[in-house]
Amino acid sequence: xxxxxxxxxxxxxxxxxxxxxxxxxxxxxxxxxxxxxxxxxxxxxxxxxxxxxxxxxxxxxxxxxxxxxxxxxxxxxxxxxxxxxxxxxxxxxxxxxxxxxxxxxxxxxxxxxxxxxxxxxxxxxxxxxxxxxxxxxxxxxxxxxxxxxxxxxxxxxxxxxxxxxxxxxxxxxxxxxxxxxxxxxxxxxxxxxxxxxxxxxxxxxxxxxxxxxxxxxxxxxxxxxxxxxxxxxxxxxxxxxxxxxxxxxxxxxxxxxxxxxxxxxxxxxxxxxxxxxxxxxxxxxxxxxxxxxxxxxxxxxxxxxxxxxxxxxxxxxxxxxxxxxxxxxxxxxxxxxxxxxxxxxxxxxxxxxxxxxxxxxxxxxxxxxxxxxxxxxxxxxxxxxxxxxxxxxxxxxxxxxxxxxxxxxxxxxxxxxxxxxxxxxxxxxxxxxxxxxxxxxxxxxxxxxxxxxxxxxxxxxxxxxxxxxxxxxxxxxxxxxxxxxxxxxxxxxxxxxxxxxxxxxxxxxxxxxxxxxxxxxxxxxxxxxxxxxxxxxxxxxxxxxxxxxxxxxxxxxxx
Amino acid sequence: xxxxxxxxxxxxxxxxxxxxxxxxxxxxxxxxxxxxxxxxxxxxxxxxxxxxxxxxxxxxxxxxxxxxxxxxxxxxxxxxxxxxxxxxxxxxxxxxxxxxxxxxxxxxxxxxxxxxxxxxxxxxxxxxxxxxxxxxxxxxxxxxxxxxxxxxxxxxxxxxxxxxxxxxxxxxxxxxxxxxxxxxxxxxxxxxxxxxxxxxxxxxxxxxxxxxxxxxxxxxxxxxxxxxxxxxxxxxxxxxxxxxxxxxxxxxxxxxxxxxxxxxxxxxxxxxxxxxxxxxxxxxxxxxxxxxxxxxxxxxxxxxxxxxxxxxxxxxxxxxxxxxxxxxxxxx
Numbered sequence: 074x075x076x077x078x079x080x081x082x083x084x085x086x087x088x089x090x091x092x093x094x095x096x097x098x099x100x101x102x103x104x105x106x107x108x109x110x111x112x113x114x115x116x117x118x119x120x121x122x123x124x125x126x127x128x129x130x131x132x133x134x135x136x137x138x139x140x141x142x143x144x145x146x147x148x149x150x151x152x153x154x155x156x157x158x159x160x161x162x163x164x165x166x167x168x169x170x171x172x173x174x175x176x177x178x179x180x181x182x183x184x185x186x187x188x189x190x191x192x193x194x195x196x197x198x199x200x201x202x203x204x205x206x207x208x209x210x211x212x213x214x215x216x217x218x219x220x221x222x223x224x225x226x227x228x229x230x231x232x233x234x235x236x237x238x239x240x241x242x243x244x245x246x247x248x249x250x251x252x253x254x255x256x257x258x259x260x261x262x263x264x265x266x267x268x269x270x271x272x273x274x275x276x277x278x279x280x281x282x283x284x285x286x287x288x289x290x291x292x293x294x295x296x297x298x299x300x301x302x303x304x305x306x307x308x309x310x311x312x313x314x315x316x317x318x319x320x321x322x323x324x325x326x327x328x329x330x331x332x333x334x335x336x337x338x339x340x341x342x343x344x345x346x347x348x349x350x351x352x353x354x355x356x357x358x359x360x361x362x363x364x365x366x367x368x369x370x371x372x373x374x375x376x377x378x379x380x381x382x383x384x385x386x387x388x389x390x391x392x393x394x395x396x397x398x399x400x401x402x403x404x405x406x407x408x409x410x411x412x413x414x415x416x417x418x419x420x421x422x423x424x425x426x427x428x429x430x431x432x433x434x435x436x437x438x439x440x441x442x443x444x445x446x447x448x449x450x451x452x453x454x455x456x457x458x459x460x461x462x463x464x465x466x467x468x469x470x471x472x473x474x475x476x477x478x479x480x481x482x483x484x485x486x487x488x489x490x491x492x493x494x495x496x497x498x499x500x501x502x503x504x505x506x507x508x509x510x511x512x513x514x515x516x517x518x519x520x521x522x523x524x525x526x527x528x529x530x531x532x533x534x535x536x537x538x539x540x541x542x543x544x545x546x547x548x549x550x551x552x553x554x555x556x557x558x559x560x561x562x563x564x565x566x567x568x569x570x571x572x573x574x575x576x577x578x579x580x581x582x583x584x585x586x587x588x589x590x591x592x593x594x595x596x597x598x599x600x601x602x603x604x605x606x607x608x609x610x611x612x613x614x615x616x617x618x619x620x621x622x623x624x625x626x627x628x629x630x631x632x
Numbered sequence: 633x634x635x636x637x638x639x640x641x642x643x644x645x646x647x648x649x650x651x652x653x654x655x656x657x658x659x660x661x662x663x664x665x666x667x668x669x670x671x672x673x674x675x676x677x678x679x680x681x682x683x684x685x686x687x688x689x690x691x692x693x694x695x696x697x698x699x700x701x702x703x704x705x706x707x708x709x710x711x712x713x714x715x716x717x718x719x720x721x722x723x724x725x726x727x728x729x730x731x732x733x734x735x736x737x738x739x740x741x742x743x744x745x746x747x748x749x750x751x752x753x754x755x756x757x758x759x760x761x762x763x764x765x766x767x768x769x770x771x772x773x774x775x776x777x778x779x780x781x782x783x784x785x786x787x788x789x790x791x792x793x794x795x796x797x798x799x800x801x802x803x804x805x806x807x808x809x810x811x812x813x814x815x816x817x818x819x820x821x822x823x824x825x826x827x828x829x830x831x832x833x834x835x836x837x838x839x840x841x842x843x844x845x846x847x848x849x850x851x852x853x854x855x856x857x858x859x860x861x862x863x864x865x866x867x868x869x870x871x872x873x874x875x876x877x878x879x880x881x882x883x884x885x886x887x888x889x890x891x892x893x894x895x896x897x898x899x900x901x902x903x904x905x906x907x908x909x910x911x912x913x914x915x916x917x918x919x920x921x922x923x924x925x926x927x928x929x930x931x932x933x934x935x936x937x938x939x940x941x942x943x944x945x946x947x948x949x950x951x952x953x954x955x956x957x958x959x960x961x962x963x964x
Contacts, residue, residue, distance in 0.1 A: 139959040206825070207833070207840035228826050307829045309790050309964060322691045323797060323955040325719055471695045478699040485703075498703050580688040581696060588665075596664040596687060600916070601830040601852060 100446050107442040110435045111454035114513045117472030118338065118460055124331030132320050132329035141316060148313045150230050151237070151298055151305075158238030159294040163245020164287055166383060168275065171253040174368040175376040181383040182250075183621065186243050188390035189567070190617025192574040193240040194303030195594075195610050198603050199394045200236050201227055201307055233310045237298050239390040244297075245290035247567070248522055251559045252286035253279065255529055256359050258367075285357050285528040288348050289521035293567075296341060296463040296517065303576075313337060314465045327471070334468045341463040342456065358531040395614060401607030409608050413588075417609065421573050421589040421616050428511035429569040429620075433561060435512055436519035440527050441553070459517035466514070466577035473510045474581055477501050502584050510578040515571050519564040526560025562624055569620040573613060590616065657895055659685040660693045662711035663882055667915050674911060675902060681895060690716040697725040702889045707896040712882040713794045714751070715801070718948020721748040726885035729897050737904035737922045741941045742881050751881030751944060752903050753912050754919040756937070757799050758877050759868040760853055761845045762838050773871045774803070774878070777845060778818025786822040787834050787843040791958040795849060798947035799878045801954040805946040806875055809957060816961040827964055832856060835865060854917035854931060869937035876938040880947065881921065 169175075170182045188196075204210050204227040211221040225231065256279060264278040265271070280287070302314050313333070321330035371379055439458060443451050461469055481498040488494045500506045530553070538552045554561070576591045583592065590613040597606035661668055665687050672683040688696075690711050697704055697720070709720055720726050726748040734743070734750050742751035759771055770781070777786055789796060803812045824843040828834040831852035837843055853867055869877050884903065886896045902908055909920040914928040926932060 135956050135959065139956070201829075201833070205833070205837075206842040207836035212840065226826075306790075306792070309792075309827055309829055311964060315792070319792065319955065322794070323792065324952050327695065467689070467692055471692055471699075474692075474696055475699045478701075478703075481703070497705075498700070501700065502705070577692065581692045583686070585684045585686065592687070596666060599662075599664050599689070600667075601832050602855075603830075603832075 100442075103438070103442045103445055104451060107439050107451060108454055110438060111458040113509065114435075114458040114461065114516050115454075116476040117469060117513055118457065118464070120472040120475050121331045121338070121464065121468060122335045124328040124335065127328035129320075129326050129329035129332060132324050132326045133332075135324070136316055136320070136329075140311065140319075144311050144313055144316050147230065147311055148299070151233060151310075151312055152295060154230070154234030155237045155241065155298045156291055156295050158234060159242045159245045160287065160291050162238060162242040162386065163290055163294075164249045164280065164283070166242070166386065167246050167249035167253055168279070169379050169383065171250055172258075172369060173371050173379060175371045175379040177380050177383065178368075181380075181387065183624075184387055184391070185246055185383065186621050186624070187387070187618070188239060189243040189247075189570050190573075190614045190621065191240065191391065191394055192303070192591075192594075192610070192613070193237060193297070193301055194307060195398070195606075196240045196390070196394050197233075197236045197304035197307040199397045200232065202603070203393075203397065204232075228308050228310070230310065233305060233308045236304060236308075237294075237301070239386070240304070241294035241297055242386075242390070244293040244567070245287060247563055248286040248290040248525060249283055251522070251563055252283035252525065252529070255526070255559065256282055260359065281355075282357055282359065284352065284355075285525035286522075289525045292345060292348070293462070293518060293521055299337060299341065299463050300465045302465055302467070317465055317468060321468075330468060331472075334464055337465075338460050338463060342460060345456065357528045359529045395611070398607040398611045398614070401604040402611045405605045405608055409605060414609075414612060417588055417590045417593055418612060418616055420587055421591070421613065422619065424507065424511070424579075424587075424589060425569040425572040425616075425620070428508050428515070428572040429565040431508050432512045432515050432519045432568045433523070433565045436516055436523050436564060437557075437561065439516075440520060440523045441549075443524075444527055455520070459520045461513045462515065462517035466575070467581075469514060470510065470577040470581045473506075473513055473578060474501065477506050477509070477582075501582070504584055504587070507579065507582045507584070507587070510582050511568070511572050511575065514575065514578055515568045518567045518571055522560045522563035522567065523557060524560075526557050530556050566620045566624045570617050573616055655680070655892075655895070656682040656684060657707050657892055657899060658705045659683060659708045659710055660697065660706045661685050661687050661709075662690040662693055662716065663687075668710065670915060671903070671908060671911050674908070675899060679898075679902075681899070683899070685710075694720055694723065694725065697887060698723060700889075704887060704889050705891070706887050707890040707892050708884055708899060709749075709887055710882075710884040712755075712880075713798060713947070714881050714883070714944035715794055715798050715948040715951045717744065717749040717751075717881075717883050717885065718945045718951075720885065721746070722948070725888055727888045727890070727893075729886050729900065731897060731901055733901045734904055737901075737906075737909075737924075739921070739923060739941075741943045742879075742921050743883070744885070744945055745943060749883050749885035750900065750904060751883040751921045752909075753882050753916070754921050754939070755795075755880045755882065756850045756877050756919065756939065757795055757847060757880065758850060758937075759845060759870050760835060760838065760848045760865055761868055762841075763864045763866050765841075765844045768866070768868055771845070771868045771870065773874070774799075774847065775815050776870075777847070778815050778822060782822045782845060784822065784824045785844040786819060787824055787837050787846040788819060788827050788963070789831055789834055789847070790827040790829060791955070791963040793830075794951075795880060796847075797951050797954050797958070798880050798944075799847070800958060801947045801950035802878055802940060802942060804950045804953055804957070805942050809953060813957050813961055816958060816963055820961055820963050838865060839863065850931070850934060851917040853934075858930070867934050869935065871940075872938050875942075876940040879919075879939045879944070881944055882918070883921075 166185055170178055170185065202208055211224050214221040214224060260282060261274050261278055264274040269277060300314065302318060305312050305315065317330045317333045320326050320333060439455050443455055477500045481500045484499060485496050488496055534552060535548060538548050543551065574591060576595055579589055580592055580595060590609045593609035594606045668685065672685065676682060697706060697709065709726060711717060721744055728747045730747060738750045742754065743749065761771060791797065800812060800816060803815065828837065831848040834846045834848060835853065835856055838846055850867060853865065857863060871877065884900055886893060886900060890896050903912060904922055906922060906924050909922045909925040913920040917928065917931050919927045919931065
């Protein structure tokens, strides 16, 4: 029986050749467009890599001699904890809500995505405020028991991991949910008919089939955890990113910081490519679902157990933090809330929506070109274009800014020499630059869901469409796009929410007057006024509900 | 081609209009919006000069100035911490300003020896203690917080915050590296718990009884005091018999490639003037840099103190050494 999933996975024609071999499209044009997109996205990453031309031996020697060992250990602990945690929580919850019926399931189905709208550093601050020695929880414990020394310290590895798992599990949840929904029940029932227990069917059929989605989700969570600086700073938990910022701001060596950052990228690239290699020749095409699947109905204690688990996660990751933000915001709303908040809100939503469209479109372009002709060049371009997400935000923001300033200068010189026109900077300080920057930062976020839904499409569908006389355009719009719809929506939603939360690039590249809710949070927190930051943070969470609700309505109308 | 040219021309005009409008100043600021906007509004009301500004963290702002080079729209860089100002000057993005007004208004130790930046408000970093568990007579100097009697009673903020880096840099300037490292190690040995992410959290820990003494910037204390009047915490001015209390500045300099240099100098002079100094400092409960101005009443209530008069630019030139020293001493 051990071959069940293998047999299923390896059905279908080999895709190595790419669908362009029998789909009569102008591959060159697609490739050209993809390379241009990849080049723009990769330029800032290249800027970071160029740092190796500037020696920074002193800083390196110091770091290696003092803190680097501990930082690496901390980072490994963080990776293992967050990776394992988001996988268990994300995939487990997705499995519960897609396959079973229990009290509150319809609510949890979408509500479990809500924590996406809360930036990790906000969650971290709330956790520390509530659970540290001076917080209300330990305070009441001391009032009752006289001592709270037995309480596990929140500012510890365990605390950071817990907060990041709660902040980042929705990536895995969203993608796994889409994958489980798309798999439908048929594959699983085949496994059951062949004699697998329900558990074995989940572990050996459903999970392996969802691998592209799960890998994409876990990869996003890990990249986010690696790049994070805000949350780890609140815990004073030093990771590799800490070394990057220390080199830059403490030791005044941006080159050393960029060198460290490019090592981080190298590590991420190797990990991602390794995961691909381990998949080998496995295929993940799923049959199309027909109609609505019946969910297994849980009864009695198991039903309420499922409800309790979902409720607990929602409580910890969303309801309690939002409640705390609300109470802080209430205290400060009188002095801070004014008409400008409408402006911040609109700016935030406008930037999020525009960036979601642009980035999703570019990611679709890259993923589609790869499917047309998956050769080494396109694969390399895609890989490179999606690395930016693992870079600490401020480092990438500076890389983006430096490359844009360079482009501006080239363009100005070109104009000067050709027409004798003198111009100021066009890109830097413009909205276009900001949208491009979001594209660079969040290409991986859009690419993950789109790519994993491409993985599920059987190439024979395209062949069938072709043999039925569909034109290229029809194949794209009437076959591919509808099949990718969940993936595209997830991609757009994720980018939307990420852009709303994004800070370093927004701060550095926003045009005059384009303040957003995230920059408002920064204004408050930069001088430690966290409680006053609750008002913009809460508004940000509310704004984040817009895309989540949009996605929920779409995906429920679909099934 | 003509079509293209007209597009390019209009683009060019657009960009020049947005970037270089006539009587309008552009400020890059690492001091946050709610602290600078009231000032700029007052200046605009008084002189009619419009001020546009971008806020960001010091590091990225400085890189932006460097990358933009000659094309930068920024006329003035406003930032916190002398170390940041020192670095900006060292990297050549600030130009010297030879102004008698500024030299008169701002004491020598609070500005760049080469006149490229000027401190505009003073931030004192001092000792805070629990009035319930500590008598002020037990306290004397920063250095003495390493004494055995403070074992498991001391709380510190993270060494990654520039305020602590500057403070240790100034100690290196006084004591040299070897002695400073010993002092920092003795602090670390006395720590009750992991260093805190900010000063407020540190003071809350003292209030909750986790530890008894710590080092904070006074305005954080002021903010907490405002929220909880009569709280059992007090400030102590250390080292009054020797070097004085460690002070830092927030300050500003005119950029090297300022498009409106004269206007920028004028704004800088205005910021240092008696008229503006209280507006600048009081909003954040800091001390005015101009000695003619008195601090706000609630700030003055903490008492007078002698401040360290080593030039604050030392915080910059010795910062790298300070950071490395704190890493060696295990101060996280």
